[in-house]
Amino acid sequence: MAKVYIDAAASLNPKLAAGAVIIKDNTLNFEKTVFLGEMDNHEAEWATLLFAVREAAALDITSMIVYTDSKIIVDTFDKQHVKNKVFKSYFDKLLPLTNALDMFIITHTPRKNNRGADNLAKACLYKERKSYKD
Numbered sequence: 001m002a003k004v005y006i007d008a009a010a011s012l013n014p015k016l017a018a019g020a021v022i023i024k025d026n027t028l029n030f031e032k033t034v035f036l037g038e039m040d041n042h043e044a045e046w047a048t049l050l051f052a053v054r055e056a057a058a059l060d061i062t063s064m065i066v067y068t069d070s071k072i073i074v075d076t077f078d079k080q081h082v083k084n085k086v087f088k089s090y091f092d093k094l095l096p097l098t099n100a101l102d103m104f105i106i107t108h109t110p111r112k113n114n115r116g117a118d119n120l121a122k123a124c125l126y127k128e129r130k131s132y133k134d
Contacts, residue, residue: 067113
């Protein structure tokens with residue numbers, strides 16, 4: 001089973017966000033970042049999860065455990081319900097993708113245990129913010 005670490009980073013001024021995914025299994029150590037554009041951190045966490053699940057599918061991964069520091073996302077998958085319209089649009093896109101997997105587990109991890117993805121997301125955001133100002 002692949003271990004998937006995700007995190008997002010966002011700035012307020014300018015309002016920009018980036019995400020990162022790290023996927024590890026017996027033979028794979030995959031890292032990728034994505035610039036997400038204008039969104040807040042909560043939405044960026046959702047966008048990063050969608051990005052991560054799609055990247056895992058492209059790598060033919062069929063079983064995964066996702067580690068995230070977003071309690072909102074973990075709670076949503078535990079309850080299989082979300083009220084926020086923006087988050088619901090991501091959840092509705094994710095559900096068929098995760099249901100098609102042999103196994104999908106998502107769990108909360110403290111930020112200190114997710115430093116790899118956190119550092120990648122922040123580095124991507126910093127790079128994009130720097131080019132945005134130029």
